[in-house]
Amino acid sequence: MAIRLLLASNNQHKIRELRDLLDGDDFEVLAPEDLDVRLEVEETGESFAENAVLKAESFSARTGLLSLADDSGLMVDALGGDPGFLSARYGGKGLTDDNRNQLVLSLLRGVPRAKRTARFVAAIAVATPGQTTRVFEGVVEGLITEEPRGSNGFGYDPIFFYPPFDRTFGEDPGEREGQKRDVSHRALALRAAVKYLTGMQGRDILV
Ligand code: IMP
Numbered sequence: 001m002a003i004r005l006l007l008a009s010n011n012q013h014k015i016r017e018l019r020d021l022l023d024g025d026d027f028e029v030l031a032p033e034d035l036d037v038r039l040e041v042e043e044t045g046e047s048f049a050e051n052a053v054l055k056a057e058s059f060s061a062r063t064g065l066l067s068l069a070d071d072s073g074l075m076v077d078a079l080g081g082d083p084g085f086l087s088a089r090y091g092g093k094g095l096t097d098d099n100r101n102q103l104v105l106s107l108l109r110g111v112p113r114a115k116r117t118a119r120f121v122a123a124i125a126v127a128t129p130g131q132t133t134r135v136f137e138g139v140v141e142g143l144i145t146e147e148p149r150g151s152n153g154f155g156y157d158p159i160f161f162y163p164p165f166d167r168t169f170g171e172d173p174g175e176r177e178g179q180k181r182d183v184s185h186r187a188l189a190l191r192a193a194v195k196y197l198t199g200m201q202g203r204d205i206l207v
Contacts, residue, residue: 002028003197008059008069008127010040013154018070020181021190026198030065037063048072048085048123049135056127064129068193070186072122074156076104076144078111087155101148101159108144116144120160122185124193134196138188142169153180 005027007018015031022029032039041058045051048071055069073087083090083104091103108116119141127133140162148158150170158170162183165172172180181187 002026004028004030004065005197006030006032006035006059006063006065006067008032008041008055008067014070014072014186017181017184017186018068018190021187022194026194032059035063043071043085043088045071046085048121049125049137051085052123052125052135053127053133056125057133060127060129066126066128066197069125069127070122070189071125072120072185074104074118074120074160076108076116076118078108078115078117078144079104097155098148101156104144104156104159105147113143118142118144118160120156120185122189124186124189126193126197134193136189136192136196138185138190138192140183140185140188 003026005022007015007029009015010032019029037059039058039062041055043051043054045054051071052069055071056067059069060067071085073083073085075081075084090100095103119139122138124136125133142163143161145159145161145168148170149168150158150172152172152174153169158168160169161167162169169180
């Protein structure tokens, strides 16, 4: 029997990526809009894991469903780990993704390639009423470019160069081999969560 799983997110890009990754027979994937649930969870945590737990538990408490939330962001070494868990709000709430990318690039102006190291980090929390919430993490390493490249993906994808593919995540072709979906922080964290969920299927956690 498929596991009914609510994606605890209002970010359409993330929902699309997560749906894509969960594609298969093991899951019946629902988004908040499928249930007419509108819930804005304030991200008051101070880490990816804390914010992921807040989101997953809020959606699970509201709906009674097994809920999966992602909290993720970009950590740039030369910026002391910023934007970090504030990635979505970096530089102020009114900015666009492009504004934020320009901000990061301007802060890194003059920083040589070897020092432009960065990583995307994702924490995925899985919550179900009455059970302990579990968190899974994924990391992908890369370099910040000198200019945005590519218009695929979202957020910081155009300035995140992934050396094994020799292109930015913004230049990801989306449908062929060697894609962001295979190697991303979210994919890695989700793979661990899926392993846990499918392993627990039929046991107490998935009532
Ligand atoms: P969250 O919704 O609080 O987890 O915000 C995460 C933010 O981190 C997003 O708004 C993006 O700016 C950034 N981010 C997370 N994952 C990715 C990714 O895969 N590509 C590009 N940016 C990302």
